[in-house]
Amino acid sequence: MSHPEPGERHHEDFSTRHAPMPIELPIDDEEASTDVDLKTQLVRFVVTGAGSGVLDFGLTYLLQGAVGFPPWLAKAFGFILGTTTAYLINRRWTFRAEPSTARFIAVMSLYLVTFLVQVGLYALLMHLWSHTFIYSLLAYGIAQGTATVINFVVQRAVIFKIR
Incomplete structure (x- = not known):
């Protein structure tokens, strides 16, 4: 394995045998x-x-x-794109944190939990309420809002403190 010339920067994944880091956005990490x-x-x-x-x-x-994908498969791809994008932007812009494989895994685990909270709460409220547009919209807002609060608090207090 070759080492960088003095003054050259290299990414930590190229100097170790660890799993590669997720794709990163081309935003300056200087600060x-x-x-x-x-x-x-x-x-x-x-x-x-x-x-x-x-x-x-x-x-x-x-x-x-x-394309004609079944709804569950289409939503799975959409969820993966949305959550990965959110992680990349939040890591660099919102929380200004250094890259970390442990942090990436923690965020993806959190997204899974908040996804389950969101779907579970929505399903529960729709079971309790009538299936009108207004109640569906209200249930969606409550479920999404609850998941968003959990997501922000855990990312700020725990995940973006991980080194």
Whole structure:
């Protein structure tokens, strides 16, 4: 294995036998730190979530409507695109944290948990309420809001403190 010339930067994955890091966005990490204030993190988290949600829904709708995938498979691909995008942007922009395989695995585990909370809460509320558009929208908002709060709190307090 060759080593970089003095002054050259190299990625840690190329100097160890660990699994490669996930794909990273081409955003400058020079100021990476977890010292971003709560208000800034919250605003960035919401903006990132909204954009990632558009990607999730867009791919889901495209695969289901235009390509003919079954809804569950289309949603699985949309969820993977949306959550991966959210992780990459939140790691660099919202929480300004260094890359970490452990953090990536922790975020993906959290996304699985919040996905289950979201689907479970939505299903429970729809079981208890009538199936009108207003109640469906309200159940979706409550389920999504609950999952978003859990997601933000755990990422801020735990995951983006992992080194």
